[in-house]
Amino acid sequence: xxxxxxxxxxxxxxxxxxxxxxxxxxxxxxxxxxxxxxxxxxxxxxxxxxxxxxxxxxxxxxxxxxxxxxxxxxxxxxxxxxxxxxxxxxxxxxxxxxxxxxxxxxxxxxxxxxxxxxxxxxxxxxxxxxxxxxxxxxxxxxxxxxxxxxxxxxxxxxxxxxxxxxxxxxxx
Numbered sequence: 001x002x003x004x005x006x007x008x009x010x011x012x013x014x015x016x017x018x019x020x021x022x023x024x025x026x027x028x029x030x031x032x033x034x035x036x037x038x039x040x041x042x043x044x045x046x047x048x049x050x051x052x053x054x055x056x057x058x059x060x061x062x063x064x065x066x067x068x069x070x071x072x073x074x075x076x077x078x079x080x081x082x083x084x085x086x087x088x089x090x091x092x093x094x095x096x097x098x099x100x101x102x103x104x105x106x107x108x109x110x111x112x113x114x115x116x117x118x119x120x121x122x123x124x125x126x127x128x129x130x131x132x133x134x135x136x137x138x139x140x141x142x143x144x145x146x147x148x149x150x151x152x153x154x155x156x157x158x159x160x161x162x163x164x165x166x167x168x169x170x171x172x
Contacts (some may be wrong), residue, residue: 002088002112002120006151008033020066020083029112030083031124033153035063037077041098055155078105079126080152084112085106106133107152109144121145125152 005027009015015034023030039059065071069083084096094114099121102109106126113119127133134154137144 004029006031033083033126040119080124123150
């Protein structure tokens with residue numbers, strides 16, 4: 001059984017740090033929407049591997065990492081990222097993969113496979129007001145495996161839970 005948390009951190013580095021520090025014993029997977037991206041640390045002249053990028057002033061630019069968590073991200077400035085707690089990766093020898101079927105800045109699909117078990121597929125979504133993530137998923141739905149857990153920030157509004165919401169404010 002995996003414990004999964006979906007949380008929009010609204011590009012706030014302090015909020016992400018708090019979640020990584022304080023939820024390490026409560027959750028196995030953190031699905032973050034709107035992660036912070038910025039300068040992480042100065043780097044030497046060698047080009048870094050992975051989605052992180054070098055700034056013009058030789059800083060590593062990316063999102064946060066943490067010693068207890070394995071960061072899974074698709075691209076620099078993506079609007080979703082996942083963290084898998086290293087205790088389940090190391091103790092259970094599980095394999096964590098980013099599935100290429102969902103190659104989009106607003107959604108990602110990860111697969112966690114434990115030895116002698118079928119894979120668990122977790123979908124992380126940030127749906128903007130233009131419904132880019134939902135439209136993308138609708139276009140590729142036939143190529144996706146069965147999703148075990150899906151969630152995120154759908155940016156849907158209703159007068160039921162937000163009495164001040166005015167439908168004329170939406171772009172539809």
